[in-house]
Amino acid sequence: MSVHAFVDESRRNDTYYLAAAVVRPGDLRSLRSGLRRLLFPGQRELHFCKEKQARRKLLLAKVVELGARVDVYRSNCRQGEERARQECLARLAEDLLDLKGHRLVLDSRQDRDFLDAHTIRRVLDKYPEQSRLVYEHCASFDEPLLWLADIAAWCTGAGGEWARRAAPVIGSVIRLDWP
Template sequence: MTVHAFVDESRRNDTYYLAAAVVRPDRLNPLRAQLRALLFPGQRELHFYKEKPARRRLIISRVSAWQVRVDIYRAGCRSGEEKARQACLARLVDDLLDVDGRRLVLDSRQGRNAHDDLTIRHALGKCASETGVVYEHLDSAAEPLLWLADIAVWCHGAGGEWARRAAPVIGSVIRLDWP
């Protein structure tokens, strides 16, 4: 079965994280509705670091019950955050191809999206059209499934209680610069 991936990023000190919520097509609309139901009236998006701790606990509790999977790619960023991001993104695209991924949606970073485009085109190779993968950058307010990646990566990066709460959501953690 094909999957779609929704990608957000986080940074904690010298560690860069790229998170991909991996979703089957039949779950896209139900999950979007469940995520929108978590919004306060007038709220446009969930951005986890802006939420208060009690609300964070409620949100991660709900998300953990939905049986979703978020894979996390991590790299050191002492040599530069953009370099770490592109290494994580190249590996994510390779992994997406392995699981018959068809759509990749990345949280837009305005002027820096061109870096991602180049990395994705390179990772897809000369026969990119044959892979069937399409990709785009969207503002997180326009695509609620990006919030899944944001929630999971924030919790994972925070460690401790938050990482434990997010454990049911975390699929693989791929460390690109550790043995």
């Protein structure tokens, strides 16, 4: 089975979260349209941290209804946020190869996108015969499925009630670099 993954990040204190919405090709269209329906008129994207609490609850309930799955990669930032990100991204890329991943879309960080490309290329070069994975960066307003990752990363990082509410969406939490 081929899958697509859509990635965004969050940081809470010294913990870095990289969330990957894992989507089967047959579900791409319905998930995108379901997410677009959640926008207010004139709104270009969902960015969970900018929403009011009541709206967050509504949005998360709707995302749970959509039946999405998001895996969250978690690392500490003791040696820097960028290092934590690249460790999480390398593990995600390896996991996508195991899943026969077809496409990886990351929320663009503009001038730092080249760091992600270097990490992904390094992983793919280790497994050239297995890899058909293509990757790209794009703005979150261009790809609604990035919003799933944004919501899951935010909720996981917030913990407590938010993590409980998001639990039906979270496929797994992969902890890297933890004692």
